[in-house]
Amino acid sequence: MSRLKNKNVLNFRLFIYIKNVEKLTDIFQYTHFRKYLAEYQGARALVEPSFSRTEICARLGLPKTRSYFADVLRGKKVSPRMVQKFIEVLELNRKEAKYFESMVKLDQAKSDAVRKDAMEELLKINPHPQMLLNSDAYEYYAKWYHSALFAILDVMDVSDDLSSVAKRIFPKVTIGKLNESIALLSRLGLIRKNDDGFWKPTKDSISSGPYNNDELIREYQLQCFELSKEALLTPSKNPHVMNTLVFSLSKNAYKKLEAELQAFKAKAHQIVAEDQEKADGVYHMNIHLFSNLDAEAKP
Structure with a gap:
């Protein structure tokens, strides 16, 4: 009876593991690759404790650099070579890999044209684009x-x-x-x-x-x-x-x-x-409030 109970517990844990893996690998829920990386690492670490940020650095081929992954989450630019390394570590298939590349392109775009192209690529690749936005709204x-x-x-x-x-x-x-x-x-x-x-x-x-x-x-x-x-x-x-x-x-x-x-x-x-009077003008108002100082780095 005890052996059967233990087997059921193992089966339940395996079921939870599979469900968690399925959830964390759903890359198509995201448009920000840094947010995806952070949530992927956190979710996978719950079912695979060894999958720490330090371990990711090692798997990326950077065993002497413990902060690289954290730096990326904070905004560090990711080179094309490291994009491919991330794809390997995340074990993405071809379609997911292309989507990840487009997310990085979107985040690091230096022009409106490149950013627009990247967003259109995400919409084209995503199997459920309505999760991102309605095409008419876009x-x-x-x-x-x-x-x-x-x-x-x-x-x-x-x-x-x-x-x-x-x-x-x-x-x-x-x-x-x-x-x-x-x-x-x-x-x-x-x-x-x-x-x-x-x-x-x-x-x-x-x-x-x-x-x-x-x-x-x-x-x-x-x-x-x-x-x-x-x-x-x-x-x-x-x-x-x-x-x-x-x-x-x-x-x-x-x-x-x-x-x-x-x-x-x-x-x-x-x-x-x-306003009950007949409109006789069209006006455009932008409100901007932003910091001229980056947040202090945490010790």
Whole structure:
């Protein structure tokens, strides 16, 4: 009886081990390779205690370097040779390996074009891309002018002739791209023609909502930051406010400031939602708060 009980315990432990391995090897749940590495190592160490960060360094061919894996998790660049070493240590199959390479490419991209290509590779490789984001949502946030046109249609009466929009939109967008944007917005059900034949929004506003994928939104925000730069450099009679403030602050005061910014963002949404007058302008607001000092290294 005792032998049978021990056998059942072993079988149960084996079942748990297999389930944990299956879970930790599901690389397609991730878009950040550093987060994947950290969670993979932690999960595997639970079922294989010897799989420590030091052991990973040894398996990577770096027995004299105990901190390399931790350095990678903190942001250290990974060379192509080490990418292949990681693939071996993680025991990834061909498809998983390609996905891992694309995640590294996405993280270490030095240009928007390379970053965009890497994100598209992830979507193409992932067997369940909806886990990352809805493809229509990706298309919507991939270009800044989709959201701008959505707002513009609330201000201007626009039919299928988009020449009036092309003349006024800032920065300039070709009529061809605006036509593609109209088609996308219509397909997504975000706009439709009213009784007068003008395209109008079907919603008051749009948020990233369930499509709030970090990489997707970051790509969109990068485009928005470039718009701010262009607005700053372009002489214009249009209303604009450009302020910059640099300051030192305690952690507690920072938390208060961050909370105030979140409250202001909510208030801004409220002002927009409660505006009962006919809109006569389209405005773009970016809020940036970041540190000029890296966090102190832990001893």
